[in-house]
Amino acid sequence: MSGPSQEVVAPKAPQRIVILGATSAIAEAAARLWAANGARFILAGRNEARLNEIAADLKARGAGETIDWPLDFVTADAGAELGKMVDRLGGLDILLLAYGVLGEQDDLERNPAAAAKMIATNFSSAAAWSLAATAVLEQQRGGTLLVIGSVAGDRGRRSNFIYGATKGGLAHLVEGIAHKLAPLGARAVIIKPGFVETPMTAGIASKGPLWATPESIAPVIIRAGEKGGPIVYAPAFWRGIMLVVRNLPATVFDRINL
């Protein structure tokens, strides 16, 4: 074993981070950890007042710079808008895509138009932003795309397969992007949280030992921003659970209410 490192470490430039869906609980928890290291942020989301509150908080916690970026992700031109963001920051170290809606499975099944709208948000627009980010990272030959997926994307289940389909599609997309970027020195990671206590899930009263907090997911995101991928479960035990769920034979799976 070697002793403490005697190397002189050059101070790192503050990370330039774009967060899409900055008002999400998981994104905010991650941003607080990045802020402590002086990161510079573009905080994009729909609700400007909420972005302001988060920006002030991140500033107090050490963020080098916070720029609110009110935006509707579905209608925006992802390529052009991201170009402006990257110009503003002078480059891109991390893009965290954290927005998404859960929707009520029963309602979505009865109302295909509502389902299509949800898919447009969770998958179509997210894919467009991911591809826009890929172009930037490709050109930079560096940087990381982090996308929040879900364990629900690993296997279609009767309780939430429409939401699951959008997250599954996103996972495949990000996996492919990671494959494409790998030779260039850039990375993409799909982060798959299990059950997380957020406003999205506030209506679910019975929360058991599998439930995590945004604060416990956040360090997983920070680590994914530094290394690893392309698929990261958060917390890590979900990798094992989903391995089992994915491999259950249909005869067994069909009898389980999941």
Added chain:
Amino acid sequence: MSEAFVSRSDIFSWGRVTRQMQRVATPRFVDQLPALIDAAKESSLLAVGLRRSYGDSCLNELGDLIDMSRLDRIIAFDPLNGILRAEAGVGFSEILQLIVPHGWFLPVTPGTRFVTLGGAIANDIHGKNHHAAGSFGRHVRALGLLRSDRGRLTLTPESDPALFTSTIGGLGLSGIIEWAEISLTKIESAYLEVDTRAFETLDDFWDLAETSAEKFTHTIAWVDGLAHGEGLGRGIFWRANWSPYGFFDAPRDQTRLRVPADAPDFLLSRLSIGAFNTLYHRLQARAGTRLRHYLRFFYPLDTIGDWNRLYGRDGLLQYQCVVPRTAEREAIRTLLETVAADRQASFLAMLKTFGDLPAPGLLSFARAGTTLALDFPNRGEKTRALLARLDAIVADAGGALYPAKDGRMSHSMFRRSFPRWQDLQRDPLMSSDFWRRVAA
């Protein structure tokens, strides 16, 4: 996004005596609060923090609760002048991680860092430095209050003295505290020089308390609640000042040792507590001055997550009273004699002399005199009968009980403790189990 109230069975106060369903909403943004007030219009509402209050002042069975702990953003921090403005749900632990590296500390802190800013104001908490700094409310420069009848208000001690004094120590009954601005205390390191000494009698305690108040910013004593006869009043006295020697380290909260389930009842018996007390007295009795990080000095119990579960399924009853200066020596002796004679074990008996700085709130607990805090495993009627005997001694001495620790005081005891209680400018929508009991 769901903003609705959800029925939950996992909401307890720290004493874990009352187990009941609670309807709870957990907003993440202050803009959600008006809608929650509207949704609760038919019943009643109470904003709560991390529920470290022991009894029923943070519960509202017949109405709704707003869990404020997700409204935890810093609004502004001025590291040059030591002024912090933050949402009410921010925890003391998070505040410390932010301000300590800049050379600042909370002006007043209780014995746990897992309380919120709003909760500290609503209970006008006190700490080991009461004789030097007074209660927490004295350091509140301004606060934002949301009332169901008057909307959003910004209060300072001068702008609306009646509503301000109703809110400091107001148990959340004057409206929802949305944010607050506080003055911080300058520190020269994250460490304190702690002087420890054992005392064998109450007279020794009074001597130590008197001689230490001027020279030490922080004082606190532990007394052996089981000792009687000659040993009555034996204990340990800690007194401390901030040290100029040391780093400004403010560690993040690690995954802590956690009590995973309610402990069996025999764990905290008279025998086990008696053995602990004797051992503790002997171990700590090594007098001397040591350098201690603030986590270790102020928050020793925070090391064990959910330590309240050690008291078993029936929970614990806290009893904290203050007796005025003129009657303190006799009253404290009588209280300790009564406890020791009853043979119901108290694990944590803490004794502290308060200073003369007046607390700003109508329902503020801290006042000139001496405070004694005891906790008892809940043994039902037997424990309650003992507490009623203690009430009589406190009432006789002209003292008061602390609502944050209480789940059983009578309304007459409440009225004696807070003679101006009727001046409280309560928000008509706000209520709590505590309030319905003492004000009914």
